[in-house]
Amino acid sequence: MDLPKLKVETTRLVCELEQLATFSECSEPSPAVTRVVFTETDVKAREYLRGLYETAGLAVRTDAVGNTFARWEGSEPDLPAVGTGSHTDAIPHSGMYDGTVGVLGGLEAIRALQQSGFRPRRSIDVVMFTSEEPTRFGVGCTGSRLMSGALSVAQLASLRDESGSTYDQARTQAGFTGELSTALLAPNAYSAFVELHIEQGPLLEQAAESIGVVTAIAAPSTVHFEVTGEGGHAGAVLMPMRRDALAAAAGMVLAIERLALDSRSPDLVATVGELHVHPGAVNSIPSRVRFTLDLRDIDGDNRDEVLESVVAACTQIASQRRVEISHQVLNADPPAVCDERIVEAAVRAAERLQLAHRRMISRAYHDSLLMARIAPTGMIFIPCRGGVSHRPDEYASPEHMEAGVATLALTLAQLAS
Ligand code: GLV
Ligand code: MN
Ligand code: MN
Ligand code: MN
Missing domain, CATH: 3.40.630.10 (Zn peptidases)
Incomplete structure (x- = not known):
């Protein structure tokens, strides 16, 4: 034409x-x-x-x-x-x-x-x-x-x-x-x-x-994680006794970054962009942390495999640190x-x-x-x-x-x- x-x-x-x-x-x-x-x-x-x-x-x-x-x-x-x-x-x-x-x-x-x-x-x-x-x-x-x-x-x-x-x-x-x-x-x-x-x-x-x-x-996906530990007085609770939700979440964020860096697909990217700490006070041990994960890849199968590995790694860290973890997949599109x-x-x-x-x-x-x-x-x-x-x-x-x-x-x- x-x-x-x-x-x-x-x-x-x-x-x-x-x-x-x-x-x-x-x-x-x-x-x-x-x-x-x-x-x-x-x-x-x-x-x-x-x-x-x-x-x-x-x-x-x-x-x-x-x-x-x-x-x-x-x-x-x-x-x-x-x-x-x-x-x-x-x-x-x-x-x-x-x-x-x-x-x-x-x-x-x-x-x-x-x-x-x-x-x-x-x-x-x-x-x-x-x-x-x-x-x-x-x-x-x-x-x-x-x-x-x-x-x-x-x-x-x-x-x-x-x-x-x-x-x-x-x-x-x-x-x-x-x-x-x-x-x-x-x-x-x-x-x-x-x-x-x-x-x-x-x-x-x-x-x-x-x-x-x-x-x-x-292929994008969004996952919400919630980590629950035990709060308490930042001065009074000694370190071996703690179940700090934020310290556990920090380990999880680094594990996610490592899994993304080690992915077989160079196009896989992982971002933790939001972290909500409860109760969020300078002298209070974090009892609950919510964080988001944005995980994407052109290869949808690889994205799904990495997502499984992320959940497994976070579950293992939670168990080592004696905190609870739950997650919710909001979307995982092809x-x-x-x-x-x-x-x-x-x-x-x-x-x-x-x-x-x-x-x-x-x-x-x-x-x-x-x-x-x-x-x-x-x-x-x-x-x-x-x-x-x-x-x-x-x-x-x-x-x-x-x-x-x-x-x-x-x-x-x-x-x-
Ligand atoms: C859209 O804004 C995206 O996050 O890719
Ligand atoms: Mn945008
Ligand atoms: Mn846009
Ligand atoms: Mn957009």
């Missing part, structure tokens, strides 16, 4: 990203962003986006958990649509490009196609997924998990945040009501889904390439393989734009991991400075965003024709 000639309005996109970044509950100044699902900030950011969608003439639909679909209707609206999009929630003290480039960039891709005179046969949706980040409820991608059936209504509704609110209460308070089951998408809702995202790693920048075409997404037809469409788009590109895997997870269960799925990456992400100094240049939006637009044009 003849691909349309595009003019991406990069200045507008940058302004909108900066405006979106002002919706933040972060204690640090801009560009640091914190935007947690179902908070007032999240709701305000969604209102801002709705205004942009409506100005672009898109029809907006929001489901029972706030997943938002902004549709550019095609000439054959009954055909399965083409989807693009990402998330706008942001982990504490993070940056302004993670996820947002895929939502506002998806909108910009549609506006560039509209302006070029292109008319899609299939409708094109910009999807804003609710809560890609696991910050509030422990599990990431709750919106796309529900849509794809990866998480049941009962499992989702019963997730709790630190304050004890259930997911169901939190979404209702934020204004999202209706039966959760209605958010499940029909298996043929989308003939293709493509997500634009910053790489969150250094490879594209190091190779001076502007586009990564993702071929597979690594990896996703991207659809070859979408990969080829994205490569063709990058070639047509004469952009240096490569095929690559995504080590971070994205809503595309779940969308791949119900639709042929692909992803387009652009570089971010120094490979930095989940930090306030995350940065993607206007030139790279323009390249990403243009590649996305030409990919959507092929898939929607």
